[in-house]
Amino acid sequence: MNEAKLENEQKKDKFTKEVEEFIPSPHVSTDIYEIEATSGDLSLLSKYHYKFKEEYRATYVIRPGNTEELSKLMQKCYEYSLPMTLRAAGTSCYSSSTPTKGGVIIDLRRMNNVHNIDKENMIVKCDAGISWQKLMEALLEYGLAPKCYPTSYRASCVSGFVATSGKVGVGVLKNGLMKDVLRSVVFVKPDGSTETISRDSRGDLSLDDIIGSFGIFGAVAEVELEVTTLKTSLEMVGYSFNTFKMASEFFRMLKNNEASKPLFLSLSDKEFEKYAHWTYPSRGFFVYAVYSDNLSVTSQSVSFAKETASKLDGLSVEEWYLKEKWRDMADTELNVGRWCQNLIFQEYYISDNRVEDFYTFYIEKSGKKYRKAFYMMSGAKGGNRVKLFGLSDIKNSREFFGIKAVFNDITINNYENGDSLYTLGVVNTFYFLRFDPERAEYLRQLKNKIDPGDLVNDYRLVKAKMRTWRVGLLFWIAKRLYRTA
Numbered sequence: 289m290n291e292a293k294l295e296n297e298q299k300k301d302k303f304t305k306e307v308e309e310f311i312p313s314p315h316v317s318t319d320i321y322e323i324e325a326t327s328g329d330l331s332l333l334s335k336y337h338y339k340f341k342e343e344y345r346a347t348y349v350i351r352p353g354n355t356e357e358l359s360k361l362m363q364k365c366y367e368y369s370l371p372m373t374l375r376a377a378g379t380s381c382y383s384s385s386t387p388t389k390g391g392v393i394i395d396l397r398r399m400n401n402v403h404n405i406d407k408e409n410m411i412v413k414c415d416a417g418i419s420w421q422k423l424m425e426a427l428l429e430y431g432l433a434p435k436c437y438p439t440s441y442r443a444s445c446v447s448g449f450v451a452t453s454g455k456v457g458v459g460v461l462k463n464g465l466m467k468d469v470l471r472s473v474v475f476v477k478p479d480g481s482t483e484t485i486s487r488d489s490r491g492d493l494s495l496d497d498i499i500g501s502f503g504i505f506g507a508v509a510e511v512e513l514e515v516t517t518l519k520t521s522l523e524m525v526g527y528s529f530n531t532f533k534m535a536s537e538f539f540r541m542l543k544n545n546e547a548s549k550p551l552f553l554s555l556s557d558k559e560f561e562k563y564a565h566w567t568y569p570s571r572g573f574f575v576y577a578v579y580s581d582n583l584s585v586t587s588q589s590v591s592f593a594k595e596t597a598s599k600l601d602g603l604s605v606e607e608w609y610l611k612e613k614w615r616d617m618a619d620t621e622l623n624v625g626r627w628c629q630n631l632i633f634q635e636y637y638i639s640d641n642r643v644e645d646f647y648t649f650y651i652e653k654s655g656k657k658y659r660k661a662f663y664m665m666s667g668a669k670g671g672n673r674v675k676l677f678g679l680s681d682i683k684n685s686r687e688f689f690g691i692k693a694v695f696n697d698i699t700i701n702n703y704e705n706g707d708s709l710y711t712l713g714v715v716n717t718f719y720f721l722r723f724d725p726e727r728a729e730y731l732r733q734l735k736n737k738i739d740p741g742d743l744v745n746d747y748r749l750v751k752a753k754m755r756t757w758r759v760g761l762l763f764w765i766a767k768r769l770y771r772t773a
Contacts, residue, residue, distance in 0.1 A: 299368070300318075300347065303364065303368055303370070304316060304318070304348075306364060307350060307361060307364055310356075310357055310360045310361075311350060311351075311352055311353070311357050311360075311361065312353075315350065315351040315352075315353070315398065316348065316350050317348065317349050317350070318347060318348055319349075322349050323345060323346050323347075323348075323349050323393065324345075326346075326349045326375060326378070326385070326393050326395055327345065327346060327385070327386055327387055327393065328378065328383070328385065328386060329378040329379070329380055329381055329382075329383065329384055329385045329386070329713075344387060344388055344389050344390045345387065345390060346373060346387040346390055346391055346392060346393045347370075347390060347391065347392065348391075348392045348393065349392075349393040349395055350392055350393070350394055350395070351394075351395045351396075351397065351398045352394065352396070352398060352399060353398040353399060354399060354401075354415070355399070355415075355474055355476070355482065355509040355510060358394070358396070358399065358476050358507060358509050359476050359480045359481075359482050359509075360480065361392075361394060361480075362394070362476050362477075362478060362479070362480040362506070362507065363479060363480025363481075364480070365391070365392050365743065366478055366479045366480055366741070366743065369741065369743070370391040370392050370743070371387070371388075371389035371390055371391030371392070371743050371744075371746060372391055372392050372394055372478070372743055372744045372745070373385065373386070373387040373388075373391065373392070373393045373394065373745060374394050374396065374451075374503040374506075374507050374744065374745055375393060375394070375395055375396070376395070376396045376397055376416070376417050376444075376445035376447050376448050377397065377419065377440075377443050377444045377445045377448060379438075379440040379443050379444040379448060380448055380451075380452050380711060380713065381633075381635070381711050381713060382711050382712065382713030382714065382715035382716050383713045383714035383715050384451075384452065384502055384711070384712075384713035384714070384748070386713075386714055388714060388746050388747040388753060389746050389747075391743075394507065396415075396416060396417035396445065396447055396507070396509075397417045397419075397445060398417065399415035399416060399417035399418070399509065400415055400417050400418040400419065400422060400445075401414065401415050401418065402414045402415075402418065402422075402423065402426045403415070403510070405426065405427065405430050405432070407430045407431075407432065410432065410514060410515050410516065410517070411471065411512060411513070411514060411515065412426075412427060412432070412512070412513050412515050413510065413511070413512045413513075414426075414446065414510065414511060414513075415446075415509070415510055415511075416445065416446050416447035416450070416473070416507075416508040416509055416510060416511050417445050417446075417447060418445060418446055419441075419442070419443065419444065419445050419446075420434065420437045420438065420441035420442075420444055420445070420446060420449075421441055421442045421443075423446065424437075424441065427515055427518075428518065431517060431518045432515045432516065432517060432518060433515060433516055433517070433518045433519075434459065434469075434513065434515055434516075435459050435463035435464060435468075435469045435513070435514055435515060435516050436449075436454065436457055436458065436459035436460045436463055436464065436465065436466060436469060437449065437457055437458050437459060438454075438457040438458070439457060439458060439552075439617050439618060439620065439621070439665070440618055440621075441458070441617075441618055442618040443618070446511055446513075447507075447508045447511070449466055450466060450470065450473070450498065450499055450508055450511065451498075451499075451500070451501060451502055451503050451508065452500065452502065452711060453465075453466070453499060453500035453710075454466020454467065454470075454499065454500075455500075455637070455667045455668070455671065455673070455710075456637075456665050456666070456667035456671070456672065456673035456710070457665070458551060458552045458578075458617075459551055459552075460666075460667050460668055461543065461549050461550055461551075461552075461553060461666050461667065461668055461669070462549040462550065462551050462580075463516060464668065465667070465668055466499060467495065467496065467499050468514075469513050469514040469515075470495055470499065470511065470512075470513060470514075471486060471487065471512040471513065471514060472484060472485060472486035472487070472495075472511070472512040473485050473495065473498060473508045473509075473510065473511050473512070474508075474509045474510035474511075475493065475498065475505075475506055475507070475508060475509065476506050476507040476509050477505070477506040477738060477739075478505075478506055478738065478739040478741065478743050478744045482509070485498065486512075492734070492737060492738060493505060493734075493738065497734060501731070501749070502712060502713065502745060502748040502749055503744065503745040503748070504731070504735055504739070504744060504745045504746075504748050504749055504750065505734070505735065505738045505739065505744070506738065506739070506744055507744075519580040519581050519582065520581075520582050520583060521579075521580070521581060521582055521583040521585075521586040521587075522551075522578065522579070522580050522586070523578070523579045523586040523587070523589065523590050524576070524577070524578050524579070524607075524610040524611065524613075524614060525576075525577050525579075525589075525590055525593040525594070525597075525604075525610070526569075526574060526575065526576045526577070526604070526605035526609065526610045526613070527574070527575055527593070527597040527602030527603060527604055527605060528569035528570065528571035528572075528573065528574045528575075528602065528603045528605055529571055529572070529573045529574075529575070529600065529601065529602055529603070530571050530572060530573075530601065531572070531573070532557075532572070532573055532644065532647050533644060534573075534600045534601060534602070535555055535573035535574070535575050536555065536643050536644055536647070537600055538575050538596060538597060538600050538602055539553065539555045539575050539643075539664075539666070540640065540643075541596050542575070542577050542592075542593060542596070543640070543666050543669065544669070545589075545592060547588065547589075547592070548579060548581065548585055548586075548588060548589040548592070550577040550578055550579055550589070550666070551578045551579060551580040552576075552577070552578040552617075552665075552666075553575075553576070553577045553578075553665070553666035554575070554576045554577075554663065554664060554665045554666070555573065555574070555575050555576075555663075555664045556573070556574050556576070556661075556662060556663045556664070557572060557573055557574075557661060557662040557663075558571070558572050558573065558574070559659070559660060559661040559662070560624065560661035560662055560663045560677070561574055563623065563624040563626075563627045563661055563677075563679070564616075564620045564621070564623045564624055564661075564663075565609075565612065565613065565616065565620075565623070567609065569603070569605050569609070570603070571603055574605065575602075576610065576613060577589075577593060578614060620663075621663070621675065624661060624677050624679070627659075627679055628659070628679035628680060628681070629680070629681055629682035629683075630680040630681065630682040630688055631677065631678075631679060631680070632677070632678040632679075632680055632688065632691045632692060632695070633675055633676060633677045633678065634675070634676050634695040634698070634699065634709070635673060635674070635675050635676075635709060635710035635711045636673070636674045636675075636676070636698070636699070636702050636707065636708070636709055636710055637667075637671055637672070637673060637674075637707055637708045637709065637710040638664070638671065638672050638673075638674050638702070638707050639670065639671055639672075639706065639707055640669070640670055640671065640672065642705060642706075642707060643664070643672065645705070646674065646702065646707075647662070649698065649701055650662070650676065650698055653694050653697050653698055654676075654678075654694050657690075657770075658678055658679070658680065658687055658690070658691055659678070659679035659680075660676065660677060660678050660679065661676075661677040661679070662674070662675075662676060662677075663675045663677070673710045674710075676695060676698070678691035678692075678694070678695070686766070686769050686770050687770065689762070689763070689766035689769070689770070690766050690767060690769070690770025692763065692766065693763035693764075693766040693767045693770065694767075696759065696760075696763045697763075699719055700719075703719065703722075703723035703724075704723075708720075708723070708724070712748065712749060713748060714747050714748060714753060715754070717747065717748055717749055717750075717751070717752040717753075717754075718752035718753075718754045718755065718756055718759065720749060721750075721751070721752055722756055728749065728750060731749050731750050732750040732751075735749075735750050
C-alpha cells in the first residue's frame with residue numbers, strides 16, 4: 289500500500305472511531321451496498337447519467353438520531369473537510385440525493401420523533417426526518433392533520449417537502465404552500481452550529497432561503513408547522529372530457545371557485561390513467577378533485593362541480609374509481625414505470641394562464657412516435673406541477689435520447705415563456721443557471737457565506753456538473769438519429 293493510500297485509510301479509521309463516540313456503530317456504515325442504496329432517488333438518474341459517480345462515490349452513510357448527533361456529525365465532517373450529502377427518503381428526482389464529491393451521506397430518517405402537538409394553537413413540532421405518514425398518524429389522535437403534504441406521503445419525509453419547495457401537493461390549494469405553514473426550523477449549518485430560524489429571524493438565512501434550497505446551506509433538523517382540524521366530510525368528484533380544452537377549463541373553474549377549494553385537484557390524459565391505474569375512464573382527459581370540509585360545504589362543492597361539468601360536456605366517473613384513485617395516491621406516479629423498461633420524465637411548473645399553450649407545444653413536439661403520458665396537479669392559485677412521461681425500451685438508445693431531446697425543447701420553451709422546471713436537483717441545475725441567473729447569483733453569494741468550503745450538497749442550484757453546450761449538442765444529435773430510427 290502506497291503512503292498516500294495508507295494515510296487515507298488511517299484518516300478514515302480515525303474519523304469512524306470519533307463519530308462512533310456519539311452515534312452507535314450500526315448507524316455508521318461503509319458498506320458499499322448501503323452507500324449505493326442511499327446514493328440515488330426514484331429516477332435512478334445517478335446510476336445512468338453520471339460517469340463521475342464511481343469516482344465520487346461516498347465513503348460513508350451515517351444516520352444521526354437527533355439534532356445533537358446531527359450537529360456533532362456535521363462538525364466532525366467540517367473538521368475533516370469531508371463533503372456532505374443530506375438526504376431523507378429520496379422520493380424526489382433528478383439526483384437531488386446523490387453525492388457529487390464523495391464524503392459522507394447523512395441520512396436523516398432516524399430523526400423521526402414528534403416533540404410536541406399543541407392542539408389549542410394547532411402547531412406541531414417534530415424532527416425533519418419523520419415520514420408524513422407517521423406524522424399524520426400522530427396528529428390523528430388529536431383530531432388534527434397537516435395543512436399540506438406531498439402525494440408521496442407514505443414514504444417521503446417532512447424535510448424533503450421543505451427542501452424541494454412544497455409548492456404543489458395535497459392541501460396546497462386549500463391551505464397554502466409549505467412556506468405558508470412553516471413557522472420555524474432548527475437548522476444545522478455546515479460547521480455544525482445550530483440555529484433556530486423563524487418567520488421573524490433577521491440572520492444570514494431566512495425561511496424563504498431554506499425552502500426550495502435542496503439542502504445547499506445545511507440541514508433542517510426540526511420543523512414547527514401549522515396544522516388544521518380533521519374535517520368531518522371527504523367527497524370526491526371525477527369527470528372525463530373529449531378535449532383538453534374542456535378538461536382544462538373545468539380544472540380552472542374548480543381551482544378558482546373561492547367558495548370551496550379542493551384539497552387535491554389533478555388533470556391527466558387517458559394514457560396516464562391507463563398506466564397508473566390499469567382501469568381508466570373512456571374519454572381522453574380526466575379531472576379529479578377531492579374536497580375535505582364539513583358536510584354542507586363538501587355537498588355544495590360536489591353540486592358546483594356537477595353543474596360546471598354538465599356545461600362542458602363532462603362525463604361523470606364511477607365512485608369506485610374515485611375512491612381507488614385516492615387510496616392509491618402515493619403510488620400513482622410510480623405505477624407508470626411498470627409499463628416500460630426505462631421510464632423518462634420531466635417536471636414543470638406551469639402558470640395557470642399557460643396550461644393550454646404548454647399542452648399544445650408538448651403535443652406538437654412529442655408527436656406519436658413514443659408512448660407518453662401527461663399528469664398535472666394544482667398548486668396554489670397561479671401555478672401547477674406538470675409531469676411528462678416517456679415510456680422507453682431500454683434497448684432502444686435512440687428512442688431514449690430522442691425523448692430526452694423532446695423534453696429539453698419543452699423545457700427551453702417553458703423558461704422562455706416565463707415558467708420553469710419544478711424539480712432541479714443535480715441534473716436540472718444547468719437549466720436554472722441559464723434561465724434564472726439573478727436568483728442563482730443570489731444563492732451563490734449566500735452559499736459562499738454560509739458554506740465557503742462548498743461541503744454540503746454540492747452541484748445544486750449554484751453550479752452545474754453538466755454544461756449547456758454539451759447537452760445541446762447531445763440532444764441535437766439525438767433528434768436527428770431518432771428521426772431515422
